[in-house]
Amino acid sequence: MSERPKDDRPRNDTPPEQPAQPMSGDQPQQEPPFEETPDEIFAREEEPVEAIAAQPSPQQQAPGLLRVLTGWARENLFSSAGNTLLTLLCLWLLWVAVPPFVQWAFTGAIWSTADPALCRTAEGACWAFIHDKYRFIFFGLYPYTEQWRPVLAMALFIVLIAISCYPPFWRWWLALAWPLVLISCAVLMWGGVLGLTFVPTDAWGGLPLTLILAAVGMIGSFPMAILLALGRRSELPAIRAVCVGFIEFVRGVPLISVLFMASVMFPLFLPEGVTVNKLLRAQVGIILFTAAYLAEAVRGGLQAVPRGQYEAADALGLGYWQKTGLIVLPQALKVAIPPLVNQFISMFKDTSLVIIIGLFDLLTTAKTALADPQWRPFFIESYAFVALIYWSFCFFMSRYSLFIERRLAVGHKRA
Amino acid sequence: MRASAPSLPRWPSSAGILLVAYLVSNTLANLETRNIATGFGFLQREAGFGISESAIPYNPANTYFRALAVGVFNTLKVAVVGIILATFIGILAGVARLSRNWLVARLATCYVEGLRNIPVLLQLFFWYALITEGLPGPRQALNPLPGIFLSARGLKLPEPVWQTTHAVMLVVFLVAIAVAWAIGRWAKLRQDRSGQVFPTLPVSLGLIIGLPFLVWLLGGAPMALDVPALQGFNFVGGVTITPEFTALLVGLVLYTATFIAEIVRGGILAVAHGQTEAGLALGLSRGQVLRLVTLPQAMRVIIPPLTSQYLNLTKNSSLAVAIGFPDLVSVANTAINQTGQAVEGVAIIMAVYLTVSLSISTFMNWYNRRIAVKGGR
Numbered sequence: 001m002s003e004r005p006k007d008d009r010p011r012n013d014t015p016p017e018q019p020a021q022p023m024s025g026d027q028p029q030q031e032p033p034f035e036e037t038p039d040e041i042f043a044r045e046e047e048p049v050e051a052i053a054a055q056p057s058p059q060q061q062a063p064g065l066l067r068v069l070t071g072w073a074r075e076n077l078f079s080s081a082g083n084t085l086l087t088l089l090c091l092w093l094l095w096v097a098v099p100p101f102v103q104w105a106f107t108g109a110i111w112s113t114a115d116p117a118l119c120r121t122a123e124g125a126c127w128a129f130i131h132d133k134y135r136f137i138f139f140g141l142y143p144y145t146e147q148w149r150p151v152l153a154m155a156l157f158i159v160l161i162a163i164s165c166y167p168p169f170w171r172w173w174l175a176l177a178w179p180l181v182l183i184s185c186a187v188l189m190w191g192g193v194l195g196l197t198f199v200p201t202d203a204w205g206g207l208p209l210t211l212i213l214a215a216v217g218m219i220g221s222f223p224m225a226i227l228l229a230l231g232r233r234s235e236l237p238a239i240r241a242v243c244v245g246f247i248e249f250v251r252g253v254p255l256i257s258v259l260f261m262a263s264v265m266f267p268l269f270l271p272e273g274v275t276v277n278k279l280l281r282a283q284v285g286i287i288l289f290t291a292a293y294l295a296e297a298v299r300g301g302l303q304a305v306p307r308g309q310y311e312a313a314d315a316l317g318l319g320y321w322q323k324t325g326l327i328v329l330p331q332a333l334k335v336a337i338p339p340l341v342n343q344f345i346s347m348f349k350d351t352s353l354v355i356i357i358g359l360f361d362l363l364t365t366a367k368t369a370l371a372d373p374q375w376r377p378f379f380i381e382s383y384a385f386v387a388l389i390y391w392s393f394c395f396f397m398s399r400y401s402l403f404i405e406r407r408l409a410v411g412h413k414r415a
Numbered sequence: 416m417r418a419s420a421p422s423l424p425r426w427p428s429s430a431g432i433l434l435v436a437y438l439v440s441n442t443l444a445n446l447e448t449r450n451i452a453t454g455f456g457f458l459q460r461e462a463g464f465g466i467s468e469s470a471i472p473y474n475p476a477n478t479y480f481r482a483l484a485v486g487v488f489n490t491l492k493v494a495v496v497g498i499i500l501a502t503f504i505g506i507l508a509g510v511a512r513l514s515r516n517w518l519v520a521r522l523a524t525c526y527v528e529g530l531r532n533i534p535v536l537l538q539l540f541f542w543y544a545l546i547t548e549g550l551p552g553p554r555q556a557l558n559p560l561p562g563i564f565l566s567a568r569g570l571k572l573p574e575p576v577w578q579t580t581h582a583v584m585l586v587v588f589l590v591a592i593a594v595a596w597a598i599g600r601w602a603k604l605r606q607d608r609s610g611q612v613f614p615t616l617p618v619s620l621g622l623i624i625g626l627p628f629l630v631w632l633l634g635g636a637p638m639a640l641d642v643p644a645l646q647g648f649n650f651v652g653g654v655t656i657t658p659e660f661t662a663l664l665v666g667l668v669l670y671t672a673t674f675i676a677e678i679v680r681g682g683i684l685a686v687a688h689g690q691t692e693a694g695l696a697l698g699l700s701r702g703q704v705l706r707l708v709t710l711p712q713a714m715r716v717i718i719p720p721l722t723s724q725y726l727n728l729t730k731n732s733s734l735a736v737a738i739g740f741p742d743l744v745s746v747a748n749t750a751i752n753q754t755g756q757a758v759e760g761v762a763i764i765m766a767v768y769l770t771v772s773l774s775i776s777t778f779m780n781w782y783n784r785r786i787a788v789k790g791g792r
Contacts, residue, residue, distance in 0.1 A: 076515065076516065076517035077516060077517055077518060079515065079516075083515070083516050086514075086516050086518075086519050087516060087518050087519075090516075090518040090519060090522055091518070093522075249765075249769070251726075251772075252765075252768060252769040252772040252773065253730070253764070253765045253768045253769060253772075254730040254731070254733035254744070254764075254768060255730075256733045256734065256736065256744055257733065257744065257761055257764045257765055257768065260744075260748070260751075260757075260761055260764075261761050264751060264757040264761070265757045265758055265761055267445075268441070268442045268445045268446065268757065268758065269438045269441055269442050269445075270441060270445075271441050271444075345532070349532075349533070349534040349535070350534070352534040352536045352537060353536060353734070355536065355737065356736060356737055363534065363536060363537055363540070367540060376548075377548065379540075379541070379544040379545075379548060380541070380544075380545070380549075383537060383540060383541045383544070386537065387533045387537055387541075390532065390533055390534055390537065391529070391532045391533050394531075394532035394533075395528070395532050398532070
C-alpha cells in the first residue's frame with residue numbers, strides 16, 4: 001500500500017505515554033535518568049516497553065500505591081534539577097491561575113438573576129447573562145414562539161451525524177436518510193408548508209445558522225473539490241490551467257475578501273432587479289473558498305495512489321470515469337481523510353467570519369447580546385460560552401478523524 | 416495503446432465565454448445606473464478619512480493611494496511581527512508537548528488543544544474586549560514599571576530620544592551581523608580543512624551585542640527618554656501600542672502558534688531514532704546530535720506546513736477589520752464604501768495578498784530547497 005502523506009502527522013500522533021528508556025544498549029536498567037534532552041524525548045516512541053517489563057528490579061515486589069506514585073513522580077516530574085525547576089514553575093503557575101479561576105467560574109459565580117446590578121457586585125462570573133440571553137445567542141432573530149423548529153431541526157441533524165459517524169450503520173438506508181433529514185430540516189427552518197409560518201432566511205441566526213453554513217459548505221464543496229483536484233491532474237491543458245488558476249488564486253487571498261466579493265461585488269454581476277439572498281451569497285463564497293483548500297487535500301491523496309493502479313485500470317480497459325470512480329478515488333480519499341477533516345474543522349471555525357457581512361451566526365449573536373447596555377461588562381461570559389460550543393464541535397471532529405483513520409487502517413505503521 | 420485523456424465536448428468553453436460576456440455587460444449596466452466610475456483613477460483623489468495608526472505620515476488630505484499604502488504597511492507590520500512571535504511560541508509549545516516532564520507536557524497539550532479549536536475571530540474579539548473593557552481608563556492606568564502605562568487606550572512605553580549615537584549604534588549593529596556571518600563561514604571552512612572547532616556562537620553574540628553597547632558607552636551613554644505623562648484625559652509623549660494592534664497580534668500569535676507547535680512536534684517525531692543513535696555512536700555530543708543530525712532532518716518535514724501557517728497568519732491578519740485595526744482590508748473597505756468602486760477595491764486587496772503570499776512561499780521554497788536532501792530523489 002501507499003505511504004501516507006507527511007502533512008497529516010501533527011494532528012494525529014498522540015504523545016506516547018510510556019516513560020522514556022535510557023538509550024545505550026549495554027546496561028539498560030540501572031542507568032540514572034539523563035538530563036532532559038530532546039534526543040531522549042524522541043527515544044520514547046521507538047523503544048519497546050517489554051524490554052523494561054522483562055527484567056523487574058529487586059525492589060519492585062508488590063509496591064504500595066504511595067510507592068508507585070512517588071516512583072512515578074520521580075520519573076516524570078523530578079528526574080533532574082532542570083526538570084524539578086520546571087515542575088515547580090508549572091505548579092506555581094497552576095497555583096496562581098486555578099484557584100482564582102474556580103472562584104470566578106464556579107464558587108463565586110452568579111447563576112441566575114434577572115438583575116444585572118447584582119452581577120456587577122459579584123466576585124465571580126455572571127452566568128445569569130447566559131441564562132437571560134441564551135435563547136437569543138442560540139437562535140438569533142428567529143421568531144421566539146417558533147424556536148422549537150430550529151431545535152428540532154438541529155436535533156434531527158445531529159442525530160443523523162451521530163448515526164453516520166458509526167461505521168456499522170453505513171448501510172443503504174443511510175444514503176436515503178440524508179436527503180430526507182436535510183429536506184425536513186429545510187422545511188422546519190423555512191416553514192410555509194404544513195401549517196408552519198414562513199420564516200425568511202434574514203431571520204435565521206445563532207447555532208442553526210452556523211451549522212447550516214458548515215454543513216452545506218461541506219456538502220457543496222466536497223464534490224467541487226474532487227472535480228478541481230482531478231482537473232488539476234488532467235492531461236487537457238485548458239482544464240488544468242483553469243483548475244490550477246482557481247485553486248492558487250483562492251488560496252492566495254483571505255476568506256474575508258471572498259466574502260466581500262460575494263456581498264459587494266456579486267450583486268453588480270446580476271441583471272437589473274435580480275437579487276440573491278445574502279445567506280446564499282455567503283454560502284457560495286464559503287463553498288468556493290473551502291473547495292480550493294479541499295482540492296489540495298484530495299490532490300495529496302491522488303498523488304499517493306501508486307502508478308500501477310492507474311495502469312492496471314487502463315489494462316482492464318476501464319474508461320476515465322470508471323477508472324477514477326472505481327479504482328483511484330476510493331484509495332485516494334481514504335488516504336486524504338486526515339487533511340480533509342482538518343479542512344472541515346477550519347471551515348467550521350471560519351463560518352464565524354460571516355459576522356463581517358452581517359449574518360447572525362453564533363458569534364454574531366453572542367456579540368450582539370452584549371450590546372444590551374445592562375449586560376455590557378460580561379463579555380468574558382458571552383465569549384466563553386460560544387467558545388465552548390465551537391470547541392466541542394471541533395474537538396469532536398478531530399477525535400473522530402483519529403478514530404476513523406484507525407478504523408480504516410489508513411495510518412498503518414510503517415516498518 | 417489507448418489514450419487515457421477523454422475527449423470532452425467543446426460546448427463548455429463557448430458557453431463559458433458567453434457567460435462571462437453576459438456578466439460583464441450586466442456589471443457595466445449596473446455601474447452606469449448607479450453612477451459608479453470605473454478604473455483606478457480614484458486612487459489619485461483625496462481620501463478624506465483619517466487612519467488611527469500609520470507607519471508612514473498620513474492625513475485625510477492625502478490620496479486614496481497613500482491611504483491604501485498605509486493599510487499595506489500595517490498589514491505587513493502585523494504579519495512580520497506575528498510570524499516571528501508565533502514561530503517562537505510554537506516551537507516552545509511543540510517541544511514542551513514532547514517533554515519528559517509530565518506536567519509541562521500536559522500544560523502544553525491543554526494550550527494547544529484548547530486554543531486550536533476556537534475560531535480566531537472569537538479570540539480576537541475576546542482580547543479586544545479584554546483590553547478596551549477590562550482595563551482601566553487612562554486616569555487609573557496600571558503602572559507596572561516606571562514610565563510604562565497600561566490602560567484601555569493601549570500600552571504606553573517610553574521612547575529613547577533619537578541621537579546620533581543611536582544611528583552609529585545601528586550601523587555598528589549591522590556591521591557586526593555581517594562580520595559574525597563571515598566568521599561563521601571562515602570557522603566552517605577551517606573546521607572542514609583542519610578539524611579545529613571555533614567557538615562561533617559566543618564570539619558572534621559578543622560581537623552583535625557587545626559592539627553596539629561599546630559604541631553606546633563611547634557616545635557618553637545617552638539615556639534621555641521621552642516618558643509618557645498623563646495630561647488631561649490622555650497621555651502625551653512616548654510610543655503607543657494601540658489596543659487594536661495588541662489584540663490582533665496576541666490573538667493571531669496564540670492561535671497560529673498552536674498549529675506551529677503541532678507541526679514542530681510531528682517533525683521531531685518523524686526523525687528516525689536510529690539517526691540519533693548513529694550520531695551518538697560517531698561520538699558526537701548530545702547537543703551536536705540535536706544540531707547536526709536531528710534538527711536538519713526535522714526541518715525538512717517542518718518547513719512545507721510551516722509555510723502554509725505563515726500564509727494563514729498573513730491572511731488572517733485581514734480579520735483586523737472586525738476590531739478596527741486599519742489594515743489593508745479595513746482601509747480598502749472604507750474606500751469601497753466611499754467611492755462605490757467595489758470591483759477595483761476587491762481587486763487591489765486580492766492583488767496585494769497574492770503578492771505577499773507568493774513572496775512568502777517563494778522565500779520558504781527557496782529555504783526548503785537549501786535544506787533539502789542534496790542529490791536525492
